[in-house]
Amino acid sequence: MKKLLIALTVVFCFGVTAAFAVDGGELYKKRCANCHRDGTESSPSGGGAVLKGQSAKEIEMKLTGYQNGTYGGAKKKTMERMVSKFTADDIKALADYIGSL
Ligand code: HEC
Numbered sequence: 001m002k003k004l005l006i007a008l009t010v011v012f013c014f015g016v017t018a019a020f021a022v023d024g025g026e027l028y029k030k031r032c033a034n035c036h037r038d039g040t041e042s043s044p045s046g047g048g049a050v051l052k053g054q055s056a057k058e059i060e061m062k063l064t065g066y067q068n069g070t071y072g073g074a075k076k077k078t079m080e081r082m083v084s085k086f087t088a089d090d091i092k093a094l095a096d097y098i099g100s101l
Contacts, residue, residue, distance in 0.1 A: 022092075022093035023093065024094045024096050024097030025097050027090060027097075028094060028097050028098065031082065032094070035048075035078075036048070036051055039052040039098060040052045040101075048075065048079075051101065052101040053101075056095040056099025056100070059095040059099060060092060060095035063083050063086070063091045066079040066080050067083050
């Protein structure tokens with residue numbers, strides 16, 4: 001019985017994680033593509049390096065940097081607002097997606 005409970009708990013946890021897993025591509029389309037388009041151009045609202053070609057690690061470092069104030073250029077306020085509500089999972093999902101562009 002105990003084993004069954006543990007098994008059920010494990011299945012349940014994975015199920016829930018999968019159901020709530022962040023889709024980086026969707027998030028990007030909704031929240032980022034307005035400015036960054038498909039990632040091949042610099043943002044028309046001014047500045048920002050082209051995202052395509054950067055590794056997931058670089059993007060994650062930069063997005064986290066916008067959150068904690070350790071990264072950014074002249075227009076960083078725009079991005080600070082953008083990422084302020086993101087969780088670490090959101091940022092990871094976005095970074096993985098952008099890294100795969
Ligand atoms: C309102 C327009 C706008 C939106 C929407 C936007 N960005 Fe940006 N992004 C910018 C601007 C402007 C910069 C340059 C900021 C600076 O000076 O540091 C930038 C910079 C960045 C950079 C740093 C690029 C580099 O190499 O220096 C990353 C990464 C980035 N954005 C990712 C995202 C992601 C992911 C989203 C969606 C969650 C997003 N942006 C949404 C305008 C936008």
